[in-house]
Amino acid sequence: MIALDIISDGLFAAIAAMGFGSISDPPMRAFPYIAILAAVGHAARYCLMTFLGFDIATASLIAALIIGTGSVWFGKRVSCPMTVLYIPALLPMVPGTYAYKTVFSLIMFLQEIPSPTQGSEYLQSMIFNGAVSFSVIFMLAAGATLPVFLLRERANSMTRGSRFI
Numbered sequence: 001m002i003a004l005d006i007i008s009d010g011l012f013a014a015i016a017a018m019g020f021g022s023i024s025d026p027p028m029r030a031f032p033y034i035a036i037l038a039a040v041g042h043a044a045r046y047c048l049m050t051f052l053g054f055d056i057a058t059a060s061l062i063a064a065l066i067i068g069t070g071s072v073w074f075g076k077r078v079s080c081p082m083t084v085l086y087i088p089a090l091l092p093m094v095p096g097t098y099a100y101k102t103v104f105s106l107i108m109f110l111q112e113i114p115s116p117t118q119g120s121e122y123l124q125s126m127i128f129n130g131a132v133s134f135s136v137i138f139m140l141a142a143g144a145t146l147p148v149f150l151l152r153e154r155a156n157s158m159t160r161g162s163r164f165i
Contacts, residue, residue, distance in 0.1 A: 005050075006043050013042030013092040021088030030084055033074040037089035041067040045093060057135040060093055064143025071144075072151050086144045095136045102129040 017038030018031055026034070045063035048054040054062075071086035078085065105126035112119040 006047060009046045010039030010043035014039040016092040017088045020091040024088070026084045027078070027080060030078050030080055033078055033085055034088045037067045037070045037074070037085055038092055040070065041089055042092055056095065056132065057139045060136045061139035061143045063093060064090060064140045065146060068144040068147035069151070072147050090140050090144055093140060095133050098129045098133040102126055102133055105129060
């Protein structure tokens, strides 16, 4: 049952990533790699959070590192920039629920300004959800770009020639 949960999590992330990828019109040869990166990254985040007790921001950082590293290696094989691979693969991990709750709490806070008690609850919810959203999105961006610096020579060889540093 656990394996089915992990596989279904990765499968749904792969489908979503291919949908996000189709918006930017990458070459057809990139779609299998986008799906693999999204499935592995999202499944890794799911496992880290569910079985190892990681928080969402740390798990997102590790998953983004996996996706970023994979995009450096797959980018050479697909002959396209790594951003074509990792941006659609990261999008299913954007914390939409927390972002929605942030905006919802902001709207409710503005409507409940005359009631200090109710307004403070919405303000607290807005700050909490906004902090989670920001930290996860920041970790996704940092984790996906860190492999460019760690694997500098390989990443540069994809776009600028292998001798340029």
